[in-house]
Amino acid sequence: MNIFVIGNIFNTSGVYTHIKNVTEELVKLGHAVTLYTPSFLVDPSRKKVLDELKGVEIHPLVYSYLENGVTTQIRTFRYFINSHTVYFNWGDLGPDKKILDELPSKVNIVYDMHEDPITLRLSYHIAKKLGKPLVKLLHDEPFRNSFGRGYRHFLGLKGWVYDTMMYFFYKFDKWAFLRAMRDGVLRGIASVSPSAFYYSGLDRVSEKYEVKTKVYKPGNAFNRDILFKYRKTRNKSDFAVFYARLVPQKGLYELPKIARELNTKLVVCGKLYNESDKRFLEVEGIEYKGYLPYDELYRTVADAKVLIYPSHQDGFSLVVLDTLALGTTVVTYDIPAIRFVYGGLKPVKIVREYDVKGMAAVANKVMEMNEQEYENEHNDEKVRQFLDLHSKWENVAKETEVFLSSFVK
Template sequence: MKVTLFIDFGIIENTGGYKRNLEVSKRLAKRDDVVVLPSLRNLKIFLNQHEGISSKIKELRDVGVYGEVIDAIGEGMELERITDIYRKVSRESTIASIYSNSSEEIIFAHSIVENKPLCLQLQLQPFYKDYGTLFKIKFRGPLPRALKAFSEAVKDSEYQRTRWLHVIKERMLNFVISVSETPVKLSGLDEMIPYRVTVPSNAFDSYITRLRSEEKEDYAVYFTRLIPEKGIFEIPRIWKRVNQKRDYRIYVFGNFSSEYDRDVFEKSVRRLNVNVEYLGYKEGTELYRYISKGKVTVYPSHYDSFSLVILESLAAGTPVTTYDIEATREIYSGVKDVLRVQEDNIGDIADITLKVLNKEWFIDNNTDKFLELRSSWETVANADLEAIKKFASTL
């Protein structure tokens, strides 16, 4: 059974979801029964000649994206001619899967593979069945920003919901695989289409565990996309509570999505006079050395389906304080080194963070067993492919 994968690699963005797509692609592209193709969104980015595209083309060639497609992108071939190559390549496949949440990608992939079974790998909910959940996630920060973000999110959710209902009704999409129950339940897709949660559905880079430090230093870390949905505006408020009792420092890592958000954050740090230091975007060994030497990762996120921030912190030997949201509860409920408090309870997350900072902490043996299952991207890739093929065999 040959499989065509339409994968969104991010290209101009860097998130945990895109990292997963990249790592899975690297493994599956080596197989004779898999063909890896860039998503429609990626093709549009390439053809619009965004800055730094040439290096991304090389990266995708190294990943194992189908060579003729990479050549066509490099030559600046028109989209219509590239899609002709897609159709030719996909003729030998018996099933296809999309690694993107976009309804546009479903329609595009369906036009390529026509009546062959089509799967979608889900990492976040594409829309919401309950606007209360959407409000909790998006209504963050100063009132004008919060109102705008929530309003735009509602419109996008309704648009995607309408489009998804259409593609499901027209049988363009046959089933879904997901990193957790959370995306399918928050969207209501569990009542619309067959799905399966793959296990393991995520992994960390194995070298991270080798960076664990036995000599912890008196600081905390916060690293993620620096957006309100991930709790960036709550960090100064949490740290005000911590600093009222001890002058611990927290290092913040990542990229802000806008200069406005950065300005709001930095003004809050100055106004509250807290020991918060922003060190910009770091990755790889440089980032994980900071995490491994820190006593705790603080992660007040409202928006996750399977947090790589938490997984990578544990791999680095550092416990995590976080909110008890659906996905974190589902994935990490039995992990003692993930300390969860009620969402938006600034006092509780500050208090539990302070307790971790004030003591010597050792990663629990059961945490290491949890990590062992999730220490190989090869296993994640194989779990995806097995689920796709198993679903296809039932159609």
């Protein structure tokens, strides 16, 4: 297949990890992959990632954006509004309109590797111009059939305002998907886990328009050759660890409350996106190490006896996956993304969302486990099978290959 990919290779989250590894593996499987990053997602500070992609052809316009000083609009209020109102500006592609005149001559399918309506608008016009099927990938849900995203529970009044806005924005986002399906352009929707369909109901809506859906199994993976070098299930140190993007939706504001209930210190690793949030890390019981190089991070997580993960928002948590691969037990909230992917695995302890005391209590019990009991949980057959399935990005690429090829005649 000749696959034209819409992907934000400059992304700093697990989305980047998925895009990079899956596109590279698709090339290894014999497919030609051309990747285009929309102008509004180009980030000059991370241009080195383009050199890290192996075998994937980067569309020349991406380099042109970098040369002309185009920079990412993410985390700006303007982008926030624009990204949720694309339905009302369906034909406005801005600088990305250029791509319609510079598309590759040989394309079998357009693969938009983001759930966002703003990339859907672009990929819709590309697929329509080419006369080829469009397949969309969901990491998180593109919208919810609920009141906001639950931010009111941990952001107070600001969260109420945000959830109220999102209540209406989600309706606009849904209209964008309905248009793409109704027009016969969007032909397939895949997801890295069932949670995106659970929240949005897109799997049910798509049936009306005969749009195929699929949950990839596995939807993500870890690098076995790297992580297993650090894996450790014995001789653990007596401390808990947290690592992720240091933002409220990942549980940043709950960390001080959890730390107060722990019988050990909580080591926190990650990048702060808002300097004013540093006060949540400058409390007794928390040792903030900042952003660590991968080798130091893996050693720290493998040495810890338990990962505290009070995340409210995930599609398929690579933090939890990598932590399991490193041989460390996880205590996390009961949210769909965790329940659907990790439910039933002994080293993943699930507590009610927002129950900070319950999370700390379970973590304290993990800290008290003897080595044999701890190791037995990590060597459980179900855990071993789970890690084996998720230890190769090739497995994710093959799931992707099967789904995409079903649209190519």
